[in-house]
Every structure is written in structure tokens, then in C-alpha cells.
Amino acid sequence: MIIVLKRGATKADADLILGKIEAKGLKSLYLPGVERTVLGAIGAERVLAQLSFESHPMVESVEPVLAEYKLVSRELHPHDTVVAIGAASVGAERFLVVGGPCSVETREQTLASARAAKEAGAHALRGGAYKQRTSPYAFQGLGVEGLEILRDVGRELELPIVTEVVEVGDVDTVARYADALQIGARNMQNFPLLMASARTNKPILLKRGMAATIRDLLLAAEYIMDAGNDRIVLCERGIRTFETATRNTLDLSAVPYIKQKSHLPVVVDPSHGTGVRELVAPMARAAAACGADGILVEVHENPAEAWSDGAQSLYPEAFKELVRGLRPFVEAAGKTL
Numbered sequence: 210m211i212i213v214l215k216r217g218a219t220k221a222d223a224d225l226i227l228g229k230i231e232a233k234g235l236k237s238l239y240l241p242g243v244e245r246t247v248l249g250a251i252g253a254e255r256v257l258a259q260l261s262f263e264s265h266p267m268v269e270s271v272e273p274v275l276a277e278y279k280l281v282s283r284e285l286h287p288h289d290t291v292v293a294i295g296a297a298s299v300g301a302e303r304f305l306v307v308g309g310p311c312s313v314e315t316r317e318q319t320l321a322s323a324r325a326a327k328e329a330g331a332h333a334l335r336g337g338a339y340k341q342r343t344s345p346y347a348f349q350g351l352g353v354e355g356l357e358i359l360r361d362v363g364r365e366l367e368l369p370i371v372t373e374v375v376e377v378g379d380v381d382t383v384a385r386y387a388d389a390l391q392i393g394a395r396n397m398q399n400f401p402l403l404m405a406s407a408r409t410n411k412p413i414l415l416k417r418g419m420a421a422t423i424r425d426l427l428l429a430a431e432y433i434m435d436a437g438n439d440r441i442v443l444c445e446r447g448i449r450t451f452e453t454a455t456r457n458t459l460d461l462s463a464v465p466y467i468k469q470k471s472h473l474p475v476v477v478d479p480s481h482g483t484g485v486r487e488l489v490a491p492m493a494r495a496a497a498a499c500g501a502d503g504i505l506v507e508v509h510e511n512p513a514e515a516w517s518d519g520a521q522s523l524y525p526e527a528f529k530e531l532v533r534g535l536r537p538f539v540e541a542a543g544k545t546l
């Protein structure tokens with residue numbers, strides 16, 4: 210429920226109403242604006258119906274939040290959320306470029322790939338130390354050793370680090386090293402993991418599940434926000450369809466759709482979204498053109514030798530070319546690179 214206070218309502222008026230909301234066991238939100246203060250009440254419909262603020266002298270209007278996802282919806286929070294990831298940020302005017310290898314393999318490979326990403330203009334470094342692989346025989350990641358490598362390389366190149374956490378027991382460890390926690394497609398609805406990650410208060414890059422609807426994604430983000438963390442970046446990374454020419458079908462219509470429904474930043478992963486090296490740059494341009502707030506791209510110093518996802522990883526020169534070609538599309542969408 211959205212409660213708009215009258216012009217001139219004081220903080221004390223707001224606190225009185227917030228107290229009544231909380232007394233019912235509901236979640237309360239205080240959203241002071243330039244012109245008006247807006248309050249939110251979230252919880253079971255049955256309990257919300259017991260609140261009667263319509264006749265309160267300091268209340269201008271009361272409206273229900275129609276969206277199923279409340280905290281992540283634009284209805285409740287009309288302005289774009291900006292999420293800081295170390296010194297970088299996403300959701301404001303600046304288009305975020307995250308580059309790096311699929312997996313952390315060795316110190317040398319990570320440093321060389323990160324250097325290539327940085328030289329091309331990436332603002333943050335990606336790389337998996339904990340991997341969720343389709344096959345149990347595929348490389349599963351270096352674990353803590355990989356985190357140490359990532360942290361050292363990130364420090365050396367002054368790049369914030371985005372890395373995946375795959376299980377609840379690793380959340381605190383990963384949070385000690387990472388600037389942002391990535392929750393992978395296979396874990397999008399691992400609700401205990403979402404809530405445990407949320408509690409670290411680190412930014413969370415939440416990838417869309419490969420068989421998840423946009424509603425599923427937004428409700429997964431709602432779990433994170435309900436656990437008290439609003440530093441969420443949503444990531445469209447392609448979904449499973451009957452198409453086999455590409456690894457996944459990159460659903461770019463999700464970008465403007467989510468931007469209309471939610472205040473959270475949205476980035477696109479054209480690497481997993483296509484699985485095909487040659488398609489990564491065109492889809493990155495398309496992502497920028499349709500209003501994405503950034504991209505997440507796999508770059509490897511030597512993709513032919515990569516331990517995971519080599520076929521979709523870009524050579525350093527190709528990544529440089531990608532970033533160069535992005536600018537007109539980013540600018541056409543009203544952002545800067």
C-alpha cells in the first residue's frame with residue numbers, strides 16, 4: 210500500500226503512521242521525496258485492509274501496490290536505483306562494462322585476461338571461483354584459491370570484482386573477497402541462498418534462470434529486498450527455447466519490460482545469452498540500444514585454451530573492438546560509456 214502524505218507533513222507525522230503500520234506486523238517504508246513524502250506498507254492483504262489512513266489529516270491518498278513484487282516495483286519506488294560496485298556503479302547515466310574470464314584458472318591467466326578487459330575499458334572484473342557446471346566432470350572452480358587470485362588481480366588493476374556464490378555455506382567467504390556476489394542462473398530460485406547473500410549487504414548480481422519467467426526473476430529479487438538488501442542488479446542471460454543455433458535465446462525484450470516494471474538496474478550477458486563468440490558484440494550493441502544499464506562479457510587471454518566457455522569467450526582484441534563499437538548505441542539510449 211502506498212500512502213502519500215500531504216505537503217507540509219512532518220517527520221513526526223510520518224513516524225506516527227509508520228508506527229501504526231509496524232504495530233500490525235507489516236513492513237513499513239519511508240520514502241522522503243523532494244515534494245512529498247511517501248510511505249509504504251507491505252504484507253498480507255488481509256492485514257493491510259485493517260489500516261484506514263484515508264481519513265488521516267496528514268494523508269493525501271492511499272493506493273494499493275498492484276504489482277505482485279512490491280519492493281522491487283516502480284509503483285513503490287519511481288526513481289531508478291543506482292548500485293555501487295566498488296568504485297563502479299550501475300543504474301545511473303554511466304553504462305557498466307564488466308569483463309573477464311568465465312573461470313579463474315591460474316594467476317597468470319586471470320591477470321592477463323583482466324588486463325585485456327581493463328585496457329578495453331571494462332569498469333569491473335568478472336570471474337568464477339565457484340562454478341556450477343552442467344557436467345560433474347567439467348572444471349568446478351578453484352574455490353578460495355580462485356578468490357585470492359581475483360582479489361589480488363582486482364587490487365592490482367583497481368577493478369572491483371564480481372564473482373559467483375553457489376551455496377549458502379560459502380556466502381561469508383565469497384563476501385570477504387568480492388565487491389559483488391553473483392547468483393547464477395541455476396540458483397535464481399535458491400531462496401535460502403538469496404536470503405543469505407542478501408544479509409551480507411554486498412551488491413547482488415542476480416541472473417535470470419534459464420527456465421524462469423520475468424515474474425520469477427522479479428519475485429526472486431523481491432526475496433533479496435525483503436531480506437533487507439536493495440543493492441540488486443538483474444541480469445538477462447538468455448533462456449532455454451526450442452532454438453539450438455544459439456546456446457540460449459537472449460530475451461532482450463526483458464530489458465525494457467523490467468525497466469518499466471522495476472527500479473532496479475538491468476544488465477545483459479550476451480556471452481551466455483548466445484554461446485557463440487561472433488554473436489557477442491552485436492548482441493551487446495543491441496543490449497545497449499534497448500536500454501540496458503550494462504553488460505557482462507566473458508573475455509579470455511586465450512579462449513582456445515580456456516577451461517570453461519571458450520567458444521563464447523572473446524579474444525582481447527575482439528573485446529576492445531566490442532567496447533569501441535558500443536559507444537554510439539550507449540549514447541543513443543541516453544547513457545555514457
Ligand code: PEP
Nearest residue numbers: 311393394395416446481
Ligand atoms: C557465469 O556467468 O559464468 C555463469 C555460470 O552464468 P549463468 O549462471 O548465467 O549460466
Ligand code: MN
Nearest residue numbers: 311507517518
Ligand atoms: Mn561462463
